[in-house]
Amino acid sequence: MADQITLPAHLTRDQAYALVDAVMAREDLAMTASAYEDEATGEWIFEAMSETEPDLEAFRALAVEVLDGDVDFTVEPIDPEVNWVARSLEGLHAVQAGSFFVHGSHDETPAPAGSTTIRIDAAQAFGTGHHETTTGCLEAIDRALKLRRYRNLVDIGTGTGLLAIALAKRSRQRVLATDIDPVATDTAKDNARENGVGRLITAITADGLSHPAISRGAPYDLLVANILAGPLVSIAPDVARVTARGATIILSGILAHQATRVASAYAGSGMHLRRKLLRRGWATLVLERS
Known part of the structure; x- marks a missing residue:
């Protein structure tokens, strides 16, 4: 039990x-x-x-x-x-990360002017915006979308779908969201509909990047993966395979002391570190595929 x-x-x-x-x-x-x-x-x-x-x-x-x-x-x-x-x-409060404002339906805190609002309720999947890995990704996404327009986006390890929703709301482009857990993909679909971007997000259950739907959608010019350091290192060659030259890659789920190992693995596959965000012992890496 x-x-x-x-x-x-x-x-x-x-x-x-x-x-x-x-x-x-x-x-x-x-x-x-x-x-x-x-x-x-x-x-x-x-x-x-x-x-x-x-x-x-x-x-x-x-x-x-x-x-x-x-x-x-x-x-x-x-x-x-x-x-x-x-x-x-249930008791978690609203979170501001970059220009994204994430809240639950129980929280009536008004969003700051100019914010992109995302509602994520408690669910059986990871990702409400409160953990440092998620806020780091949201801040990195916010900055990336201000610097450039992306047209082909994928979120690996989507959980509740929060990051995919952030990408879709701000870019207004279609986003492929994947997770190894079918509960997560069902949750992501529900949350996408609740946030008005259901038609922009396709959520599939997939282990790694070998799923045919991921290959068919490649190459991606923006890839986000908020999982763990070990799996991130193992999929580095596959990330290089499915991303376009000049693509932006945002990685998190990485403890600060693991950041160098992850960055080195990606450098070995032609993706180089451009920015590192540190939040309470966790790192978010922003890389570019050469």
Whole structure:
């Protein structure tokens, strides 16, 4: 049975997010982590979900290292009838990243003038705009679209479809969105329709870049991939294969200390680093295919 680990209260926002980042970077823990503010108390709460029996000792050791002290946490079985991903995201507030304003339907915060507004509700897929990898991508997309007009765009590892929606709303071009998880692609389609760009976004379930639909759509002049460093390194030759000369490539899901390894892998396939954005220990890389 799946379990939920909770560190209640007594955490600062920075501590809660730092622990989320550390847990998500440890693939061996097999946990999905989130942090949110208790609106009643203003205190920050960390939660992690595991579909298998969690390694509590490994988690405790990591938490002690990140929080610099002993930690107390509770472990409870997860009710299979509850959408725990949605529950953990309900309290998240609106996010401004570049000129993009991302909010949930529960948040009535007015968007700043001139913003491109995107509504993403809690769902069983990654990507609400709150994690540094997503905000980094949004800022990189914002800058790229201000500098140049793109006509053939693809989002690899789309999750909720947030980045594909951002691309479609701002470019008004068709966007191919892919994800290995069929739940994510269904979520992306729903979110695209909700944001008025359903006709511009084609979402497909695909592992890597070998799907025939990706090959048929190539070459792309803008490619975004917000996944993890290991998979990014492995697909570097395929990214070179499906992108046009002069294409912009935006990569994230990379811990800061992994950025050099990822950039080197892409340089070896003819894509060179033009800009690096650092956000709370995470890196977003903007490259150009020579």
